[in-house]
Amino acid sequence: MSPWPKDLAHRKLAGVCAGIARGLGVSRVAVRVVALVVLILMPPFALIAYLLAVMLMPPRHQLKRWLD
Template sequence: MTPWPKDLAHRKLTGVCAGIANRLGLSRVTVRIVALIALILMPPLTLAAYLLAVLIMPPHRELKRWLD
């Protein structure tokens, strides 16, 4: 299983939404809008999931080193 890297080149905050968008083949704007709607509807759960993703998802530049 390959890790889902954060996209640091297209990040707004930490690159989590951009990394998820790249991995799923979606638009970065779409993922960010869904994340914003989730934040409005379920703030504690969304913040916890986002912070967990920030900690777990490796930066894109380190992915190559992990796979070697």
């Protein structure tokens, strides 16, 4: 399984939602709405998950270098 890179070209904050949307093949808006709902319903979980994703997801331009 290849890592899902952050999509820095379509980012709003860090590119996490755009990268997840690209990896799943769904709309960026849909992923952002789900993230917002989770943030409203479970703020600590959502913040921890987002921060982990920011740290663990590689930027898209570095993915090729990591795979070489």
